[in-house]
Amino acid sequence: MSNQKKKLAIIGLGGQSRSELIPALLKLSDKCEIVAICDVNEEFVKLTQEVLPNHKNLVVYKDYKNLFSAVGENGFTLDGVILSVPHFLYSEIVELAIAKNIAVFKEKPFALNLTEANRLSTLALKENTQIYTVTKRQFYPSYAMGLQLLHDGAIGTPYMYSARHFIPHGNLYEGWRSSVQAAGGGAMIDMGYHLLDVIMRYFGDVSQTKLQWTNVGKPNYTYEVEDAASLITWHPVGVQGVFQVAVLSGPKEESIEIRGTKGRMLVTKADVTVFDNNGEEKDHFAFETDSIDAVVEAFEQFLQNDKSIWTQNISHNMKIMRLIDMAYEGRFQ
Known part of the structure; x- marks a missing residue:
């Protein structure tokens, strides 16, 4: 991501996005702008549009695959995607984003399991594309x-x-x-x-x-x-x-x-x-302690797209995933 105002899309418009992620992004309006939103729930889309000052210009999608397909068409570009979706959807969305060289900011957990985590971390490093998983407690x-x-x-x-x-x-x-x-x-x-x-x-x-x-x-x-x-x-x-x-x-x-x-x-x-x-x-x-302020700090790290920051973030979350894998002893895989 360059030093210009970053163009972002939000995928998943449930309570977490509307209560914390979007308010945090609005505090950083000098650094980024939300240009697209995506959710299958029409009520969530409507509620999100109401709190975004530029909602009349937002591109709205129901299917994240259509969102990624549109990138590069008719001048539509994205620097990053913000993900707050059910855990089982993260892997596919992250892979679609990395294929377009779009940085990813996502809610925890890093992945469904250690096998998936290894695959996503390897892909991000190979393609030199950021995955940043927010863990707010470090900013409290x-x-x-x-x-x-x-x-x-x-x-x-x-x-x-x-x-x-x-x-x-x-x-x-x-x-x-x-x-x-x-x-x-x-x-x-x-x-x-x-x-x-x-x-x-x-x-x-x-x-x-x-x-x-x-x-x-x-x-x-x-x-x-x-x-x-x-x-x-x-x-x-x-x-x-x-x-x-x-x-x-x-x-x-x-x-x-x-x-x-x-x-x-x-x-x-x-x-x-x-x-x-x-x-x-x-x-x-x-x-x-303000959870929105903590998310603001996380977004500020993400928007830098500093490789030393996001690779450390991946490394730390991989340690958490290894601990969870040890705890579950493979019983859920």
């Missing part, structure tokens, strides 16, 4: 502060963590999310991806895992994927951890507690608290 001030405090030795040498992510309203029990073939898995690869991203940034690669999971949260439904899971990990740096995730159990909670030789640290989306080994509070840092 609290998680960034937690990482800095770890590096500064605020709790000494870390050796154990406990991460928790619970929401009461997950919808993994119906629709495409309930199918292994369509979703790649359940709570761990979907909502769990957020804190797996944090865990990998904090402690690096994982060499051993053990996953226990259930799918009984909605007794009147039959679904293949896990709605609750506990993952035990071992990191070669000398850290053990437990990560619990559940999508049908409130109240809403997201945190990671880390124990070290000199104390303990609790990180949430809103704050970071440091304790000594006796449990006395030493420091507390409070933050305002």
Whole structure:
């Protein structure tokens, strides 16, 4: 992508696109413009048109294949596509974009499984075309502060963590999310991806895992994927951890507690608290977290099309995919 205003298309106009992706792009209107949108849902198209200032000039597609076929015809060009679609659609859309040398910004997960992830990462590198998977937690001030405090030795040498992510309203029990073939898995690869991203940034690669999971949260439904899971990990740096995730159990909670030789640290989306080994509070840092601002930061990286940035993004997401593959032990492939 050049230094001129980037021309973008959005494929998938559901809640994530309308609540975060589009508002974030509008904050960057000096750097990019949305020239096309695509969704089979006419109501989603109408709602999207209403919030875009140039909606009368938008090109609207129902089929993403027609969108890519139109690129290069009658002066229609694209620098990037923004994807927020069911997991099983990502691979084909990414491949169509790369075939046209169009950069891709997408929601997590990077892929359905490790096999697909290997194929897409190899293709992106071979064709020198960007794939950028957004993981917002890296841009949340609290998680960034937690990482800095770890590096500064605020709790000494870390050796154990406990991460928790619970929401009461997950919808993994119906629709495409309930199918292994369509979703790649359940709570761990979907909502769990957020804190797996944090865990990998904090402690690096994982060499051993053990996953226990259930799918009984909605007794009147039959679904293949896990709605609750506990993952035990071992990191070669000398850290053990437990990560619990559940999508049908409130109240809403997201945190990671880390124990070290000199104390303990609790990180949430809103704050970071440091304790000594006796449990006395030493420091507390409070933050305002805005998910749209986090997406803005991700888009700013994407719009640079800096190969050192997007290859690092691919590398990091491949590590997450390898961890998920280890956890699932091939049971979903």
